[in-house]
Every structure is written in C-alpha cells, then in structure tokens.
Amino acid sequence: MGSSRPPSTPASKGERTPMSTPGGSSRAKEEKIFVTVRVRPLSRKELAVKDEVAWECTDSQTILYKGPPQDRATPTSYTFDKVFGPACQTDVVYEEGAKDVAMSALTGINATIFAYGQTSSGKTFTMRGVTESAVNDIYRHIDNTPEREFVIKISAMEIYNEIVKDLLRPDSAPLRLLDDPEKGTIVEKLQEEIAKDSQHLRHLISICEEQRQVGETALNDTSSRSHQIIRLTLESRLREVSGCVKSFVANLNFVDLAGSERAAQTHAIGARLKEGCHINRSLLTLTTVIRKLSSEKRSGHIPYRDSKLTRILQLSLGGNARTAIICTMSPALTHVEQSRNTLFFATCAKEVTNTAKVNMVVSDKQLVKHLQTEVARLEAELRTPDRASSSDVLIMEKDRKIKQMEIEIVELRKQRDNAQSELEELRKKGDHQPGWNPFDSPQKARKCLTFSGSLEPSNKIKMRSSIRQSSTAPFVLKHEIRKLEQLQQQLEVEANRAIEVLHKEVQCHKHGNQDAAETIAKLQAEIREMQAVRSENRDVEMITDEGNGSDLKDEISRLHMQDNDIAKLEAKLENVQRSIDRLVMSLPNVAMPCNETTPKSNRSKKKKRMLLPLGVSNNINRANLLRAPCSPHSSSRPSESEVENRAPEGDTVSVEGSEKATPTKSEDGDISSRDETPRYRRSSSVNMKKMQRMFQNAAEENVRNIRAYVTELKERVAKLQYQKQLLVCQVLELESNEGKSNDDLEEDYSGHLQDGPDSWDRLFKEQMQHIIQLWDLCHVSIIHRTQFYLLFRGDRADQIYIEVEVRRLTWLQQHFADVGDASPAACDDPAVSLISSIKALRNEREFLARRMGSRLTDEERERLFIKWQVPLDAKQRKLQLVNKLWTDPNDQVHIEESADLVARLVGFCEGGNISKEMFELNFAVPTSRKPWLVGWQPISNMIREKTQLW
C-alpha cells in the first residue's frame, strides 16, 4: 500500500505487529479509503483490433494519459495510493494494495476490499487473486498465533438485478435486507458456515463463485452479471482463561462488482441489457455515495438506501471499516472514456474517510462462563475461614463491648450491695443504740416525723407536735446526716458510672449506626461536658461515738450547703436522661419515648407501654436496672414485686434472683440465654439479616437499661433530698421541743405501732384524708392534688412521701395562720400566702376550663355538665364545672372523680407521663429560713408548661 502506510506481513511472528497484537485501543480511527488503480494488459480482442494503449503508469502512484490529445479540461495525470501497470502481478497488487486492510480483520477491525471498473477490466481476475492471498495470509497468521483461538466463518451473496441471493444456498429465496440499530444493514437468513481450515474455506469460496451469475457479452465471455460479496467473519480470543473474556470479531468483505458497461459496446439485448441497466444503476448510486462522501461537506444526504449494494456496503463506505478499492481499467484507447469514469470514481473514493474501530464482543456463552467462574471464586472466598467479612468483625467487636459492659454492671452492683450492707449494719447498730433511728422502720420513722394536726375527731388520731425524745437523739441525727452525705457521694459515683456506660454505648452506636452519626457526635460532646463537671469525692467523717460531732445547728448548716451539690447531681442526671432520649430517637425503628406522646392519641395506657419499650417513669423500667444493664439478654420483665430499692427502709429483692440466667425471649422472638451470648458464628450460611436484627435489639436493650438505671438514680437522689428534709425537720423539732417534759411529749401510738398490712393501710387512709383536708384548707393547686392522689395509692414504700406532704401542709397551714393576708413579698417564696394561693388556684381553674375545650369532645363535655349538674345553657359552664372540682374533701367519690377529670385535662392518664421521681424533683430547694418549705405553684406551673407542649 502507500509509502505512508507500509503494509506489514503476518508471515512470521516477528512481522505480526501490529495486527497480530490484538487488544490495542478500541478508539475509532479516521482513515481515508485506500485507493489503487490496476491497468491490465491489452486483451486478445483489443490486440486483435490493434487498439492503442492510452495509459501509462509513470510511477507507483501516477497514471498518465498518453493517447491523442483530448479536451483541455480533461486531466491527463492521476495520482492514487498505488497504481499497478499491466505487468504487475496480482500478488503485488494484494501485497501493496489490499493486504494491510484485509489483515485488519484479524485485529477486530472491519475490512472491505473491492474492485471497481468497467466490464472486462479485470475485476474478477484481481479479486480472485486478492481473496486467495488474503486467505493464505489469514491461515498463516492463525498458524503463527497459537495463543489465540480463531473462528472463521464465511457467507456469500450476490446482488443480481437488485435481488440479493445467498451464494451458499443456491436454492434459497431472495434475501431481505434489515436495518439493525447496532449492526447497520443485515441480510436476513444469510447462510454462514464455519470454515474448518483453509482448504475448506477455499472450497466454500469456489462454490460461491460457481453460483455467481455469469453471462457472455461482446466484451467478456464470462462477464459477471452481478455484484458478489464474499464475507469472512474473523473471531479470535485468547486460549487461556483470564480476566478478559472479550473476543475480537470483524468482517472481511471481498467485493467483486459487476462492471459498468455500455450497451452499444456490449451489444447487450434482452436479459443482458436488463442486467446492464441494473448494474449501471447500482454503480451510479455507488458513485454518487462516494462522490458525496468525498466532498468536504458531508452533511448532505448520503443515498445509501438507493441501492442494495450501497446499503450492504454502507459500513465500508465512510463507516466502521477499513476499505481498499482496487480500480481496474483497460489500457485500450477505445475504452478511454470508461477508464476516465473509473479514474474519476477512484479520485473521489480516495477522499472518503472511514472511521474504523476494534470490535470487541462478549458472547453470552463466555459471559455465563465468566460469571460462573466468579461465583465459584466468591463462594470459595466465603468458605475460607481466614477471610472474615467486615460484618463479622463488627459483630465480634460488639460482642466484646457487651461483655465489657456486663462486667462493669456487675461491678456497679457490687458497689450498690456494699452500700446496702453498710446501711444495714448502721441500722442494726442503731437498733442497739439506746435511742431511735428514724430509718429503722416505718413505724418508728412515723413516730419521729409525724406532726400533730387537726384531723377529724372521728379519726381519733392525736397527731401531736412532738417526737419521742431521748438523750442520744442528737447523736443519731448527726449520724444520719453523715450517712446521707455518704449516700450522696455514692450516688454521684454511680451517676458518673452511668455516664461512662452511656458513653460506651454511644461508641457502639457510632460503629453500628452510620445514619445516627450526627446525633451521636452531639451526644458524645455532651457527655464529655458532663464528665468534665464531675464533683470531687470527699471523705466523710463518720461519727463513731457520742462525743464526736459538732453542734446539730452546724450540721444542719453544712447540710444546707450541700443542697447545691444535690441540685447539680439532679441536673447531671437530667442531662444524661435527655441524652439517652436523643440516642433513642436516633435509633432506627424505635418508637417515641412516652414523655413525647401526643395528646391526640386515644390509645390506651397499656397499649402505649407496648409501643414504647423505652419509656421511663414506671416500675417496669425500674425493674430493668436489675437486669444486667448493657446486656442484650435482659428483655424479660420482672414482676412488680421484684422491684427493689424502692425506699430506704429496705424492701429489697435479691439481686441474684433477678440475675438468673434463664433463657429470655428478645423482641424478635429469638431465644437466647446468658450463656448463649450472640457470638460470631463462622458459617457460610450466616443469616446476616438476623444478626443485624439481633444487634439492633441488643443496642436498644442497652440504652433501655442505661436509661432505667439513670431513672433509678434520679429517684434515689430525690429520696436523698427527702431524707435530708426530714432530718432537718427532726433537728428543728428537736430544738423546738427542748425543755419540754417527756410527759408532754408522750403520745399514744399504740394503735399504729403494730406491724402488718392492715395497720399501714389504715394509717395511709388516715394520712391521705388528713392531706386532702389540708389541701382544701391551704388552697393547694388541684393539679398537684391530682398528681399526688393518683401517684400515691397506698404503697408502703411511699410512706416517706406521705409524711413529707403532711409535714409541708401542716407547716403551710400554720404559716398562713401566722402571716395571714400579709404581702407575699414578706415571704421567702412569693407564692406562699393565703391570698396568692387562692389567686393561683383560681388561675389554674381557668386554665383547666380552657383545656376542657381542647381536650374533650362536645359529647364528653355535655355528659360532664350533666354529671356535675352544670346547666347546659349556662354561661362559662366549663369554668363552673372546674370550680366544682376538689371542693369536698370529705366525699371520697367526689375526690376520685375530680382527680380523674383533672388528670384527663392535663394528660396525666396518657402514657404514664408522670412519675414519682418527676413529682419529687419539682419541689423547690428549701430556703434557709424554712428548709422544708416547698411550694406547689412551681409544680402546677411546670405541669402547665408541659401540658401546653402536648
């Protein structure tokens, strides 16, 4: 081929480059059609008529007209990629004009070689030689490339009178042309045969040639009357299996066109004339296509579809193929005009640009084989033990952390048990003291703490303002104060431990819940901040004998100084709980905490508890803290009787009893036991989904347990606060009763000293009745009354709350009597005056009346108006109704119904959104003047704020 594109030969391995090196870039490459001109010798007929030679190949690329002068406008010299003179052998034509293009097919590039020229110019003569040489080279290349596996297929067709025929199936019907979006024009049902070897291929080619339409004309005894296309499909792939399963595939077309002819010259008549017309027409279309493709502006319409020849050769004409055109011509002067047409065609053709690229395909069979191999590899990888997946590693890490947390919780329990043992020892010690211990038993405590009050005469209770005195009472009180201090410190330590545990749990979530990363990051910052403000531990000087200890007043002063510490502790626990709430919310598929329930919900309390497994403020959660916090196996709920640490008096339940490693059922129904901690199971059939669900349950359980633990701590802190207040009361009373005779202080509690549930029940009822009377007298908030009334229903452990309430109310009653209608400013607490209390209660009733509009339906309101005897047409009937609530302290039914309605209006009854600890925590910090003074107004205010958010 041209000097700029020297052909390479595949004859040897060393010469195969580049065509023998498949796998080069598949980028499309633009390339002009390689155009050569071959001039045959004068034929016998031409010689016979002594025709003149009109053309001369002056060099390898130039052909010169040397005949008689013609029109000046007619060019005399033509230049092409190659010109071959009459003496040139076909081998050379192939080597220099076709081989390079033909061999491209071995590297996945479509290639087309076709001969164009007038009839009898030597097209068939040339193409036969070229095809033969190409086949030889192809098989030589295959022989020299053992690493690749080749498949050669052959198909052949002819276009005769615009009919496509299958040359491998001579009896077949005419073939249709179809348009394929990817492949272009395809010939439907064209037979394709695999060539077993070169010999077979040659045989098949010879069959095709035999089938071709040939006729005798004046110019050619064996004139081809059709366009013939022999198509070889060359497919190759590496023999060895590798990651690359792609094959090279390309078509190599050998096109022998019918020759253009003039009827006058061929003397064609009849069938030959008709053939000539079709031939000329299709060749004219080909010429037009080439001319249009060769023009600088290729934007115009290219009439490929005007002939079947151009449709079938479309890819080879300006498309994805390398193309070589060998234009044949006679040297005779008599054919000079036809030769000029051929040269014009060739001149246009050499300007046509093709865009060839390497065609790589993946056969379905190869793809399936490759996928099967890949699946087998992955399966083998899964079975290989030393390749644990990242999920497995994560599971192991979680397992480790859970175990670590379980160890920590055991340690925490030990600390708690130690504290309880110490407490028990102190109790026993107190029993042997000649004085009393206010925490010995409820009865004793009641004796010490109960004020006298004006109950109904029918109660027959002398609640005298006295306590049983003894010479050792101050010592015991001081001792109790120190003990409280120690308890406070212990609580601080435990709170910090809770923070640490929470911190670790958050770390776990950080690894396991990417979606909650942002929330967790905030939590961690918050926890770090909480940890930074840990209070320092202080040594507590325990009183060991009567002689040691300062004055009781000093003790009280010191105790007051510590109130701030308790407040800090409470605040810290509040923060922890809020953090847990946020962590809970960040967990996927977790229901809202119960304190965020909406007022519109009509679900029952029982149902809500089922939906809100992380809820606080009920005994269920308190029980959870005994169940191996941070362990995923503590889902089972102990009965209420198993709840421990409900009151300082004891009432404890064996920790071991609650720790039994009985199998528990997790939320998704998985049965497991403590000994069956979810461990990393190395199995090919790992159910990852189940594992993830199990971890989700474990994580939720951990948070639930930490939360329950913190709730318990808060409750204990609140109790501590109460104990301090009680101690202060005792000290003050002790001081106020100094000098009084023991006789005066005698009182008859014989009816209440007996142990047993009956005595406590009776006492509780009496005290509650007393409280209700005092509420009425002191105009206490009815929201507070409702809350207290519904929370404390006679549980013996709640005695301390009852005692404090009686104490407060008694003081308040006395306080009102003392200050009368004095300005609230005169008091420490601006809310504590009779007038201010009445005013606050009025405001509260107005608030509740408004709530009736939003919390109750019209029907419910109407029923209530009727029940509470409020005329349906009365003005301000809602306020009228609310004004009737909590007005008769002696009517138990009235009290019950009042409490129910107020609870409904403020939402107490929904989702257990109040708790004793919440109630407790809202008592104001005692002032310096009246340490036990607490106001009810802050409670109701808080409740209002809360209920307004609902």
Ligand SMILES: Nc1ncnc2c1ncn2[C@@H]1O[C@H](COP(=O)(O)OP(=O)(O)OP(=O)(O)O)[C@@H](O)[C@H]1O
């Ligand atoms: N280069 C050549 N050297 C010797 N003889 C040739 C050469 N080219 C062609 N011939 C002879 O010329 C005659 C016509 O050739 P051929 O049949 O190949 O022409 P054609 O272009 O195919 O004609 P048609 O279009 O009619 O089929 C044949 O007898 C062939 O042997």
